[in-house]
Amino acid sequence: MKISLVGNPNSGKTSLFNQLTGLNQKIGNFPGVTVDKKSGKLKRSDSEIEILDLPGIYSLYPKTQDEKVVYDLLRDKTHKDYPDRIVVVVDASNLERNLLLFTQVLDLGVPVTMALNMTDVADKKGLVIDIEKLSEVLGGIDILPIVARTGKGINELIDHLIENKPAKTAEPFLGGEFDKGQFLIDDPEVRKERVENRYKKIRQVLSFVVKQKTLPKSLINRHRAVDKILTHPFFGYVIFLGVLFVIFQAIYAWSEWPMDLIDTLFVSASAWVKDTLPEGMLTNLIAEGIIPGLGGVVIFIPQITLLFGFIFILEETGYMSRVVFILDRFMRPFGLNGRSVVPLISGVACAIPAIMATRTIDNWKERLITIMVTPLMSCSARLPVYTLLIALVVPDTMVAGFINLKGLVLLGLYLIGVVAALLAALAFKLFVKSRQKSFLVMELPLYKMPRWNNLIVTLWEKVRLFVFDAGKIIFSISIILWVLATFGPGDRIEEAVAKIPEPTKEEQVEEYEKEVSSVSLSNSYIGILGHAIEPAIKPLGYNWQIGIALITSFAAREVFVGSMATIYSVGEDFDDEATLLDRMRSEKIRGTQEPVYTFATGLSLMIFYAFAMQCMSTLAIVLRETKNWKYPFIQLVYMTALAYVAALITYQLLK
Amino acid sequence: MQTLDLLQLNKAVTVKSLSPNGVTSKLVDMGLYPGKTVEVVFKAPFGGPIAIDLDGYTLSLRIDEASLVEVE
Known part of the structure; x- marks a missing residue:
C-alpha cells in the first residue's frame, strides 16, 4: 500500500516522516525535476506499507517546483506513485491556512487522514480545537492529534494506518473543483477565486470549531520581541556576522583533525597496499589511483557534516528565514535572492554542500545563478595553494607599519572571490531567461529548539547522497x-x-x-x-x-x-x-x-x-x-x- | 486608497482587494485574501521585505508584493 504525506512547509511533516519510518528511508528523484523523492517503509508494519514524503506545499495549485511535483503526481491516477491513502499533516496552531490544503486534498476523493500536529503549540497559543466537531464538519474524516517533534500520538497514527479502515465517502468540501480526483479548473484567475471561496468556508467552519482562550497573544509577542532584535538595522546584522564567525571558526577548528586522520589513513592504506601486494600495474592502480580517489571523496565528509549540521540548526530554529528576510534587499540587485546568502556563505568552506543548499530557493533563475556563482567563493581547498604560493613569492614586508603583506594578499584573494561571484551573478542575470516572476512570500515560523534525531537523519541523508x-x-x-x-x-x-x-x-x-x-x-x-x-x-x-x-x-x-x-x-x-x-x-x-x-x-x-x-x-x-x-x-x-x-x-x- | 506597503506598524486593517499579478494567487494561498485582517508587525531595514501578522502567524513579503494589496 502506498501512503503519501502531504502538508505545509513548517507543519512538521518531515518530523512525522522520520517518526513513521526511522532511518529506513531512501531518496530517489522524481523524473525530470530536481526535487528529491523521499520514501520509506512504515515502522511495525508486516505488510508492505510505503510512505512517500511529498515536498511541503501550501496549495494544490503549483507556484514552485515543489508544488509542481505534488500537482503532477496527484493529477495523474496512473502515476506509479499515486497514493492509496493521503495523510495530510495539519499545523493545529495555524489551522486556517493549513485547512486550505487539507480541504483541497479531501476533495480529490482519495482516502484521507488528518494528522493534527503541533497541538502543544496551539495549546500555548490558547486555541481550543473541538476535534470531534471538526471531523464532523469535514464529513467524518479521521483526525489524529499528534506532536511529531516529541512522538506523542505516533503509535496511534501507525495503528490507524495499519488498520487501513475504508474511508467514508464524504461530500466534497467545495464541489466542482477536484471531483473524482480530477483538476477541473485551469484558469489561474478562477483558481484564485476558488481559493478565496474555500478560505471563506473554512473561516465559517472554524468559528464553530475553534475557541480562543484569554491571553491569546503572549506567546506570539515573545517571539516578535526576538524578531525585532534579529531584524534590527544594526544588531540584526551584527548578530548575523557573529553567527557566521562562530560557524567558520568551528568548521575550520573541528574538521581539521578528522581530515588529517582521513588523509593519514588513506596514505597509509596506499603504502600498505604497495608493500603487501605483489608489484605490478594492478597494485599501482589500487595504491595510486583507487585509494587516493576514494580518499578524495571521503576527505570532504567532515566539512559537509559540520556545515550541514550548522545549517540544519539555523533552519530548524527558524533563524535562517530571518537572515533571508534582512538580506533579501542586498541580494536582489545581483539577480539573487535573500535565500542565496546561505549557499554563498557556505561556499567559503566548500562549494559542494553549498550547492546542495540552494534547494531552498523557489525561483529557478535565482537558484541557477546562485549555483553558477557559488564556486567563485574561495573554498577551503584553495587555501593550501594560496599558502604555498604566498610563502613562495610574497615578500615578508609590513604595510603601513603593522599589516603583514602576506596576510593582506590572502584576505585580498578571499575578497576578490566575493566580488567576482556578485559580478558574475550580475552577468548571468542578463543571460538567464525566466518567465517565472521573482518573489519572496515566505512564512516566518515560530522559533523552536532543533530536534537532534532529525539532525542525525538529515546529516546521514546528505552524506550518503x-x-x-x-x-x-x-x-x-x-x-x-x-x-x-x-x-x-x-x-x-x-x-x-x-x-x-x-x-x-x-x-x-x-x-x-x-x-x-x-x-x-x-x-x-x-x-x-x-x-x-x-x-x-x-x-x-x-x-x-x-x-x-x-x-x-x-x-x-x-x-x-x-x-x-x-x-x-x-x-x-x-x-x-x-x-x-x-x-x-x-x-x-x-x-x-x-x-x-x-x-x-x-x-x-x-x-x-x-x-x-x-x-x-x-x-x-x-x-x-x-x-x-x-x-x-x-x-x-x-x-x-x-x-x-x-x-x-x-x-x-x-x- | 491605501496599500499594505505604506501602512504604519501595528495598525490592524482589512484587506480590500489584490491587484492581479503573477504573485497574487500565491498571496491568496498563504491566507492573504480580501476580508482578512492584517497588521504590519516589523520591517526589514533599508527597504527590505515587511512582516505581517495573519491570524497569529507571520508572513513576510517584499514591498513590491505588498503594494499589490489594497487595505482599508
Missing part, C-alpha cells in the same frame, strides 16, 4: 588521471628512462628513483599534455610543469601541492613544503638565470586558482542539482576563461 552520487564521478576521474599520468604513447617512457644513467653507488639510488619518476611523468600522456599547453599558458608566466599541475588540479585544486611535489621530484616529502619551496625557488627558466617563480607568476597563479573551476566534485554536484550537462559545462568554461584572462592581465601588468 554525496558519497554515492558525487563519489562515483570523483572516483572515475581519479582513475582516469592516474592512467594518464602512468602511461605514455608507445615506449616513450621506457626509452626516456633508459637514457638516465644507472646508479653506481648506494646513496645514488634515491636520487635515481626521483629522476625516473620525474622523467616518466614528463613523458606520460599528461606530461605531453603539459608540454602541449605550454604555449597557451606561457603568456600567464607558466611553464610546462605548472601546466601539468593545472591539468591535474582540474580534478581537485588541492592536488596542486602534491603535483608540484611530484613534478619537482621531491618524492616522499609531500608534506614538507620547505623542501618543495626551496626547489621551486631555485627553479630557473631554461638557459637563463631568471627564476621561474617571480612575484608576477606567483600572483598570476593565485588569481588563476581563485577563479578557475578545478573541482570535479563541484561539477558532479552541479550536474546532479541541475540535471543538465549544459550547466556544469558552462560553469567550467566561464570560470576557466575568467581565470585565464584575469591571470593573463595580472602577469602582463606585473612582469
